[in-house]
Amino acid sequence: MDVADLVDTSTGRQSRSIYSSEPIYRQELERVFGRCWLFLAHTSQIPQPNDFFRTYMGEDDVIVIRQKDGSVKAFLNTCTHRGNRICRADRGNARSFTCNYHGWSFAPDGALAGVPLENEAYFGELDRSKFGLVPVAQVAEYKGLIFGNFDPAAPSLEDYLGDAKFYLDVWLDALPGGTSLVGETQKMVLNTNWKLPVENVCGDGYHLGWAHAGAMMAVQSMDLSGLSVGNSSANLEGGLSVAGLNGHMALTFLDGVSGYAFYPDPKPMLDYLEANRPTAIERLGKTRGEQLWGSQINITIFPNLQFLPGLNWFRVYHPKGPGQIEQWTWAMVENDMPEEIKATILDNQCLTFGLAGLFDNDDGDNLAACTEQSRGWRTSQMDVYTNMALGRSGAREGFPGDIAAGLVSEHNQRYFYRRWQEHMQASSWSDVPAYNLNSLASREAVDA
Template sequence: MNELDINHLIDNKTGRQSRLIFHEKQIYELEQERLFGRCWLFLAHDCQLPEPGDYFRTFMGEDEVLVIRQKDKSINAFLNTCTHRGNRICKADQGNARSFVCSYHGWSFGADGSLVGVPLEEEAYHNQLDKSKFGLRKVARVASYKGLIFGNFDPEAPSLEDYLGDIKWYLDVWLDAMPEGSELIGTTQKIEYAVNWKMPVENVCGDGYHAGWAHAGVMTVAASMNVGLSVGNTDMDASLGASITGMNGHSVLAILDGYAGYAFYPDPSRAISYLDTNRHTAIDRLGEFRGRNLWGANQNITIFPNLQILPGLNWLRVYHPRGPGKIEMWTWAMVEKEMPDDLKQMILDNVCRTFGGAGMFDNDDGDNFVASTRLNQGWQTRQQDVYWNMAVDMGKEHSRPEMPGVVSEGLVCEQNQRYFYRRWQEVMSAQSWADIPNYNGLEEARATEQR
């Protein structure tokens, strides 16, 4: 797959996409190398490994990694594979350990990744093994932003702060509205299903259009507030929401009423009383617009390429690719630390009931995504393009003084998906980070027009 091919797969001016991006193994492998090998990927939240020796086993793309809290409280991450014959080092999902012993020949590694023990080192290796050369392969960069820990395989990548850029302004609505910040709660909800990883990402990133139709059943029985969408897509109110891009592939789909994150609680009164009690604190810390309009409302925040954080609906999700046609989707509930325990438990339960394994919203989506992926196995089918072309030529994108990014009114708008794929195209066709453009705000919109 050469650069020319990547540029032909997607046409940002018309919203046309080749279905090959959901199917071809060659494109998938290039994604592993250039997207998952270069971008900052979510590893864990600080609260999941508070003490030295605490570890968490996860993935960066298809690479299995072990995230470990060090003695000095810093975090390191390593490929979870023995440097001798490649066996898995750590098999538990999480825990606490002083060292990790490979179950194949007994090589042992310290929490800092160093090779500390080799059975029969003297008798069989004759003390000729230079153990300093056989430590676990370290993930080049690990950094955190207000509790969210990320890793990056590329030493040349921009800093995490620069990579996140303007999206931090939206992220802070969850991470920084309250003085003690936020945490993830609940064990990891893991779901594997037969879908290309980009399908659920593009959906959550910008697809308000599907909500009234694909989720008509659950919207009928569970919606307790107006979110500007209607069952059966018979009507919409664009004034309640916004699609926001122009942030280097990151995006937000936001409702602006300050409450709608709790719209799918049959009785949201407990949450609303928490919001009303603490609204002034959020406004003091975030300013009038974010404190009043965004805090408590839902934001679908996408951190390019595979992390989605939904303050309001209160979940965080990472999509681990498993080949072009499969993913493992990991979800946690998230709360503000100051929330009372009963509200935290209520949020955890509601997240599981709406966006977990038996979640009434999630359970509507999978069947659609699976078919959109599976049908591309047909040779003729995958020669036919698909489109994100809603209002593509209408010039709806503009800036708003109160918020960073490129804004279109409403949740029903395919702007976010087009920007997601434009970033995909830029990162996939670049030889290195030096070739990947860095945009701010409307500059990105103008660049689209010039393409």
């Protein structure tokens, strides 16, 4: 399907049909989810040999398995005999995976290990080497995050992430102990198109004081009145909207402490930041160590991974059709944190985001309505707009990316739909442009 006229990044226009069309959705499964690097699991979820974690890549059911040598492989969770699911558990440790239908079993390395009545029914003529599990073409890790890619021609994970690593490392590498996901997977089905929650978190600071006014008043412990309902003097210089990084984005405060604004008692977290700030500065440099580590940051890895250091939630959106997603959420902690702070983070994450989260209930209702209101014969012909602050972005000293000042902007959303359109129009990875705008590396090379 030609999507050239469905998105216009120069005006911020999107056709509502991209949220409801089944042909567009099928093309997304091929050209977005079938081509991009997708988050599979955190290393903390499969620490030992034969540990496995079950997840999705688009709508493809996948098992991620730690191998005996410590490496990680991923396979389609489908029997190569008649197509049944071979693993029904969400996670665990297994020496083999056996199909409930006919009893074919597979080893953790994907090899076909056992076939009932192999000699009697197949007369010893079955070539097991041709019936192993189908592997995910590429699997790679970045500082605890394991990704998979169906396309063997895709760029490396390092190249795919590009300069987004500058922002990722604020959470993944600020302290030497690394990170972990804690708590069980919080799964929630929402009747929304998958693109809407991604763009809501990637750059929509506009909705905070309106959609979340009640939740903010209920839980915030620090002054965020600049984003409150009816306020006409929000501090537009208090943060950055960062895009132009191969489709990845960051929305961030710059104060080094606002990440813990939504905790009933932020003092233990603020004490933790103060005690570890010198280490973060040493590892990340002054700009990130002082201004970003500890700030509230919304990080988006295109197409469907997001996490928020500070509120400390980590999330992936699995599409289940043009009008539905399964949203998976965890709490994320730094391993060097005291156990009592880790417990507080998990409690607060469940309070704010997740199945009973105050903020997710607000967002879920709004995003479901936006999806439903794009399904009609007439409404599907209409457009929506992310045209706030058009043409007001550029380079900022010390930060990579095309950057718009402030948290109230639709700059990031425009880049999200630009990247979506680039993938949807490309017939292969060779047609997908790569760009890390205002890269620090290039600027340093010019200065040298």
